[in-house]
Amino acid sequence: MAGEGFFDERKEQSLIKTRIVEKYFYVWSKVIISTQKRFPNHPQKIAYIDLFAGPGRFKDGTTSTPLNILANAVAYEDLRQRLITIFNDRNEIFTNDLINEIEKIPHIDTMVHKPVVYNHEIGEEIIALFNSTKLIPTLFFVDPWGYKGLSLRLINSVLKDWGCDALFFFNYNRIKRLGLRCSFLL
Numbered sequence: 001m002a003g004e005g006f007f008d009e010r011k012e013q014s015l016i017k018t019r020i021v022e023k024y025f026y027v028w029s030k031v032i033i034s035t036q037k038r039f040p041n042h043p044q045k046i047a048y049i050d051l052f053a054g055p056g057r058f059k060d061g062t063t064s065t066p067l068n069i070l071a072n073a074v075a076y077e078d079l080r081q082r083l084i085t086i087f088n089d090r091n092e093i094f095t096n097d098l099i100n101e102i103e104k105i106p107h108i109d110t111m112v113h114k115p116v117v118y119n120h121e122i123g124e125e126i127i128a129l130f131n132s133t134k135l136i137p138t139l140f141f142v143d144p145w146g147y148k149g150l151s152l153r154l155i156n157s158v159l160k161d162w163g164c165d166a167l168f169f170f171n172y173n174r175i176k177r178l179g180l181r182c183s184f185l186l
Contacts (some may be wrong), residue, residue: 014058017143018065021167025069025139032137032163033078045082045113047138049158051122052150053087055097065141067101070115074107081112084136088118095119122154130157137163 029046036044048069056067063071066087073079089095099117102108108115120126140158142150155166 014064015062017169018068021065021141022068022072024165024167026072028139028165029079029083033082035163036082036137043136045084045136046079046163047084047086047136048141049086049138050141050143051086051088051126052143053089053094053098053117054091055089055094056101057097063101065143066098067105070102070108070111071105074105074110080110083111084113085115086118087115088120088122090119090121092119122150127151127154127157130154131160135161135164137161138165140164140166142166143169 025048032046036042036046050066053066054064057063066085070085073083073085087095087098089098095117102115102117135158138158138161140155142155155168158164159166
């Protein structure tokens, strides 16, 4: 769960993460949509999934990644027509806040696919669901802030299909503080 007071005020690192995700999503979606247009007999949809979405807005009024992705999507016809968004947070207060904030986005009703918000603990069920489903091109944003349920199997369950990408953020200082050693194959 996000640390106590995390959503009180957006810190610089949160702003940087949001900008990275927004820019990556914009470029990624342009590439995927351009490819889809060349193959009109294939599904013409893309997805954005954030399983650790938070409330959508910091208490200081600044927006977080889910609201920014949706607000930008509303501005582009191709995204309004194609984008499927799935947001989740295990904190029910956060999911209720996120639903309310999404409804306030100007012209959100022009999205063909209404944003979906869930309130679930992430675990084996979602991994099994993703593994058993052929996913449309999906950008999977993972910023868990200590939530249980994050695993390599979860990330792999999304990345298995064409056009699927993941942006993964983790708190290196927390791992270092716990005395864990990590090695990654790039």
